[in-house]
Amino acid sequence: MKEEQDDRWIGKMKELLEDYSPSDAPNNWKQVKRKMNRNLSWGTRLLMFFRRPWTYAIIFGAGILVGYLIFTSHDKRTISQTYVLKEDTAAQSLVKPSNVKKEAATNSSGVKIDTGNEKTSLNQVIEKSNTNLTVKRITQLQTDSSITNTRPADPSFPITLAVIPVTKKQSYSRDRVSVGDTVRPLAATGLSQPTNPDKKQRKPLDLSALTIKGDPWKVGIGYEYLYKIKPDTGQTVFHGLTVRFAKQVTPKLWAGSGLTFGKTQVTRSAKFAVRDWTKIDSLGTIYLRDSSVSYRKWQNHAAIPLNITFDILKNRNFALPLSAGATFGWVYSDGVLFTNDGFSSGGSGGLPDKFTAFITADVSVGYEVFYLRGLSAVLSAEFRRMIAGQKSLGAGQNFIGGRIVLNLDFDKGKWR
């Protein structure tokens, strides 16, 4: 009897609870997402970060800011760069004419320095600035033609270090010709040489630049948009961030490597496309792939490319280089393969946990949109074809692509 009574009121209670629908708004979705992301591995989270479009906006914004800082700091230097300041105390010991002469003799760039102008300018500067805070006494203007340039006296530096003779190569001075030879560093990207900021001095084709050895290192940070036409696998679009490094081996030969973070989407799949396009790419080092069109989930791939580029024709803002790109990579994939039959899990994406390599041939045409004191934006188009390697793995490597790269000169450990 008692149990029956209980069942009755419990039944009523249960009915009320079952029909209850709280009016709270589901506004905690972001919190759920954050919690889900916390469960992901560090690497996956990093790759997820690079999926977001605003990431690129931040990176480009930072690039522009860095560029601005570079410009302003450069302008401050230019007045004093022109001179050779020499102090008659400890500085004497720092200047060794014989050594300087020796170095200057090796400087075959042919760049001449107008020392007469320097003298006038220096006097003006001294008069204007009335600066005896840091330099006790400028006793002599170094007119020795063997010395091409010196670092200026730094106001915050001890007086005795006022004079540091620097040869042309070590100087701050911005030699457009020298830099021009260094612009083809981003090996397979089809980048061109920088443009001379002075439009009057620009030459459409200046092959003499080929003979001048440029800066040894270049770094490129860019946004890539690659529309890949792959006859055997269909069409895909890759877009993402690229960071590239290259070193000049000879005036025409560059070797480099880099990182690429981005996202590939299949825009049109050809026959047998599903398995093929998720292989490593000679351009990419790290790809995060979203194959929502195919049956795959995210796949994380890692590879280290080695690119060697040989420039066959170039001038200041136009390049037609021939690139031979080689990628040797350890390919890893931890994605989950979805098939039409259902689910299966485990490493997929073609070749997990294996070393693979292939060689590609590239032809690219690049045009430099602007160049300002070490910072440039280069637009390029590229055709790439795989010429050697495991075809079953590298199928789909042929493509036509375009990209824009924000490029920075990197020289002797200093941003210019």
Next chain:
Amino acid sequence: MAPARKIENPDQKILIKCSRGHSRSQEHLYKQYYAYVLSVTLRFLPNREDAREVVNDVFVKVFTHLRKEIPDNFAGWLRRIAVHTAVDHYRTSKTRKEMLPDLGEPAPVAVPEDVFDRLNAEDILSLLEKLNETPRMVFILFEIEGYHHDEIAVMLDIESTTSRSHLSRAKAFLRNSLLTLAKNERRAG
């Protein structure tokens, strides 16, 4: 086990997209089932903030498990996850709110059914809130969710006999509370 409230299962395509990590589909699913999951967790956790927190945990578990498999009966599966997550929350919370004394066995007077005509779900949840935590958990698990005492004993890490005892006390408390409510209403009426 008690029959689950009739909640429609989502479109299979949405579940497949969720299993692939498609963010918008996940958000859609979250919004669609938020109220349902909250209604389940509120029975166990009368504190609304705690209940909302558990709802979020439920959906994290749902989306994680969806990557491995897609259940045939999503609504039932979701409810089970909600119950287990609420129980997990109970087990991990170190401070038990065992503040109210048990009222003991009430007089064998039947609870008038008309008292429910003037009550709504929020009132029931308020009543449950006044129960001590463990008896409340046992009551909900046994009477509303349909678990057996053996299962409840494992879930709450208590003895089976203790579970029975808690149930008995919870019923007594609720019965007395309902009778008090009925009396008060009569007086007021």
